[in-house]
Amino acid sequence: MRKLLIAFALAASAATGAIAQSGPQPIERRVGRLEQEMRAVQRRVFPGGQPGVVEPEIRPIAPAGPTSDVSGDALASLAERVDALEAQLRSITGQVEEQGHRTRQLEAQLTQLRADLGGRLDRLEQNAPAVNPAPPIPAGPAPAAPAADDPAAAPSGATDPAEEAYNAGYRLWAAQNFAEAQRALNTAATRYPNSRWTSWMRNLQGRAYLDDDKPATAARIFLDNYQNNPRGERAADSLYFLGQALTRLNRRPEACRVYDELAQVYPNMRDYIRTRLPQARTDARCGAGGGNAR
Structure with a gap:
């Protein structure tokens, strides 16, 4: 403006x-x-008008016609x-x-x-209790293919090392090896900080903590992924799952504000998130018109 x-x-x-x-x-x-x-x-x-704004219009008044003496009606x-x-x-x-x-x-x-x-x-x-580091564990065989709308699903046949690292972490998460997935995804995101897959890695890392019943740590990861890479391909997902983590932590007013920000910042969010947002707002007891929880 x-x-x-x-x-x-x-x-x-x-x-x-x-x-x-x-x-x-x-x-x-x-x-x-x-x-x-x-x-x-x-x-x-x-330019082209603005939605919700009444555009003023210039309405010229017809000139009084040629005259050499500006007075009377012409002056008025x-x-x-x-x-x-x-x-x-x-x-x-x-x-x-x-x-x-x-x-x-x-x-x-x-x-x-x-x-x-x-x-x-x-x-x-x-x-929160401290998590002791453990040696890396091989990914093992890949699980069954994820659902088409799964927010963590990645294309198969990866040739990008960052994508391969994400897929390895995904296989651990899908097999419910959450602790191993957390470490593998954190290592991958640290190793490939500038890859398009970093946004995916951090989002899935947060989900691994959330599924491991550690919503406080998950919320921190989701918030960082959104703030540090707001244009990342999974930034909107992280904002959505941040609201989920806050609801689990009984921070419903904050969750409602997060869902409001999600709708404002990402109006073109993926259908996977869009279709689940109304139920998420209900779970957080948000008001019907947006805003804080009741």
């Missing part, structure tokens, strides 16, 4: 400069020029045109400022949500 305000200011400055440099001109021509500049501002601030007509332009300018400015205010409020709420979750998860993890 700040870009819109800057664009608006530049266009308005250009309009003022053009009028100032044009020298003495008939007042009708100057008002007509101002109307043209206002249309340019309108097109720039409202020009005054009306200037008044209309000023009113439309105020309307555009007000809408831009209102949208900017709403955007700043949303950003502040999301920042506060992330800070609150981080602090609470830190406290929960302090009370």
Whole structure:
């Protein structure tokens, strides 16, 4: 929204400069020029219109016709045109400022949500039992093929080493060897931090902890995967499963806020998540219209 305000200011400055440099001109021509500049501002601030915003329209008043004496009806007509332009300018400015205010409020709420979750998860993890490291265990034979809509499923026949590492961790998780899957996926994500599969690895690592009845640790992993790689292919999944972990921890208000953020940040989330979100909100006792749990 700040870009819109800057664009608006530049266009308005250009309009003022053009009028100032044009020298003495008939007042009708100057008002007509101002109307043209206002249309340019309108097109720039409202390109193609905005959903939910009533787009102001420039409605020029017909000129009074050529005259050498600007007085009487001609002067009144020009005054009306200037008044209309000023009113439309105020309307555009007000809408831009209102949208900017709403955007700043949303950003502040999301920042506060992330800070609150981080602090609470830190406290929960302090009370969680430590997990002793163990030597790596071979993946063993692959289990039956996962369901087509399984969020952890990966394509077969991988040739990318990172994808192969993810598939090895997936096989452990699918066989319910959760502790081994946790270690294997953490090692793989550390080894391939810049791969597209890192988002998959961290998300499945969090699921391995969640399925191992360790929701506090799982919540930390899901939150980190979302925050550190919000454009990752499983960032939306991690936000969804973060809500699941918080519900398990009886942190229902926070879970509802997470589900709200999921809907706002990822409106094009995968169908697997979209179809399960209503039940997740019900389990967290979220209000029908969104927001905190009842």
